[in-house]
Amino acid sequence: MSTPAPSANLMEAVVSLAKRRGFIFPSSEIYGGLNGFFDYGPLGVELKKNIRDCWWNDLVRRRDDIVGLESSIIMHPKVWEASGHVAGFSDPLVDCKVSKQRYRADQLFFAPVIVAQEDGVPVDLGFVCALESEDTSAELQKLAEELKRKKAARGKLEGIVPLSFETATPDQIPLIPSPATGEPGSLTPPRSFNMMFQTNVGAMTDASSVAYLRPETAQGMFVDFKTIVDTGRVKLPFGIAQIGKSFRNEITPRNFIFRSREFEQMEMEFFIHEDDDWAKWHRHWIDWCKDWLRSIGLPDTHLSEYDHPKAKLAFYSKGTTDIMFRYPFGVQELWGIAARGSYDLTQHANASGRPQEIFDEATKKKFVPHVIEPAVGVDRILLAVLCAGYAEEDVTDEKGNVEKRTVLRLSPRLAPVKVAVLPLLKNKEPLVARARALHAKLKRRHAVFYDDGGAIGRRYRRQDEIGTPWCVTIDFDTLEQPGDTFTLRERDSMQQRRVTEAELFALLEEQVF
C-alpha cells in the first residue's frame, strides 16, 4: 500500500512540501530570490537544530576524546594562503565556443605537430589537443598522425610532447583545435574562478584589508590546535569538532540546498600519533559516520562508499572515502572522510613560524600529529532526511474511498515536533482544558504542538506531513475512565493505543535523545 513517490517527481514533491509547510524557501524571495541561498522557516530551523544537536551530543558530549570549538568565520588571510585555498581553490577553465563544452585547463593537453622533411627543413602542421586520459601522449600521437594524413604531409613526424593548456600562449590558443570539434579557433583562454568570498576588514578598503569568508570550518581546528592542546587537557588520539557556516562561490548552485553558496558544515579533526595506524582510524571513522547516519533514520539502502582513486588525491592525502547518498537526482557525496597526514599542521607551522608539535613522553621526541577529517554538510543531511522520509500512501477509508496520505517519516530524534496534543473536540471545554494542561507540561521538556482546529483526522494528517511521530488525543475516555489515559496515535502505522502520562514521558525519554 505504500507507494514511494516516483523518483523523477520526488525532488519536486520535497521542494514543494518544504515551501508549503515552512521548512525551507529561497532567500530574499520578495526581491526575486538569490541564487544559491536559502532560508529555513519555523519547522526547518527545528529540524536543522536537531541534526546539529544529535551530532554534537553523540560526538562531543557523549565521548571523552573529542572537544568542541567555535572559531570565527573570518580568519587571518594568511590562513587561506597556508591552507592552499588562495592558490588552489580556483580552477582555470577553458570554454569551446562552438561545442559549448567546458574543460579544466589542467586537464587539457596540446602538442605542436612538426614533420621533418627529407631536406631537414621542419614543417609546422599546427597543433593537436586532447583531454587528459590514461595515456595522453598516445592519444596526441594518434591525432598527430591523423593530422599528417589529412594534410597529406610527407616526412617524419617529430616526437609529441604533451603541454598543459595552462602554459599555452595567447598566440597559440587560436591555433589549438578543440577536442570536441577538432577545429582550431573555438577555445577561450583559461579563466579563473576563485570560489572564496572576498570581503574587507575595517571601514577602509585597500589591499591590506582583504579577507575571506571561510570556505570550510576545518582550518579553525588546525589554527587553534596548539592552544587547545595547551589548555584543553587533551591527549592523543583526540578530536576537535566544530559546526558552522561556510561559504563558497559555487559556479552552479544546484539541486535545492544540496549545493548552495552559504552552507553549514559539521567537521571534526581527529589527531593521531604519527606512528599510529592511520588506515585503522580512517576505517573507524567511516564506520562511525555510517552508523550515525543510520541512527538518525537514513536507510542503509541509500548509503554507499566511494574511495577516491589514488591518482586523483592531493599529494599529501593518504586516502579519502566519501559516504554517498542516493538522492533523487543521483548518488552524491554526503560525508567525506579524509586522511590528511600532517599536511595542514605542517603548512601552518611553516607559514606562521610556530611549531605545531606534540612531545612524546615515551620517545622524548617531538612530532607533528596526523589527522583524519570527517566533514559533512548539515544541509545535505537535512535534504537526505527529507528525501528518504517523504512518502505518499494510498489510504482506503471505511467507505472504500482511496485517498492520498503524505507522510514524512522522520526519526523521532530529528522531528521538528515530537508530539501533537489534540483535544478530540474543540467545543467541549473539559477536553480542551485537559489537553492544554498536558501541552503545558510537555513543552517544558520537548518540542510539542497544540492543535484544536478542524476534524481530528485532518489534524492527524497535518502532523503526518511535517513528520510528527506521535499524536496524543484527549478524548472522553480520558475524562470518564479511571487512569487518566490518552489515545496515542503513531505516525507510520497509524495505530492507536492508550497510554498514561507517565508512559508518554517514558516513551519520549527513550526515543528522543
Added chain:
RNA sequence: GCGGCUAUAGUUUAAUGGUAAAACCUCUGCCUUCCAAGCAGGUGUCGUCGGUUCGAUUCCGACUAGCCGCUCCA
C-alpha cells in the same frame, strides 16, 4: 559562466490584448465522539524593470529566479 525550456494565490494548475479562475492549503466562526466530512466568511501588487499599444498578466527586450544538459564540486 554557456545552451535549451520555464515564471499566474502558500501549493498544483486554468483562461485572457480590455484591471484573473478553480481545486487544495491556510485563517475565523458554527458543527463534529478518532484519520484531509459539512456550512458561512477572510486572505491575490500575474517574478522585476523597460518597450510597443488608447489599454499588456497576455506581444517584444533586458534582468532575476527555477528546471534540464555542459562545467564545477577537499
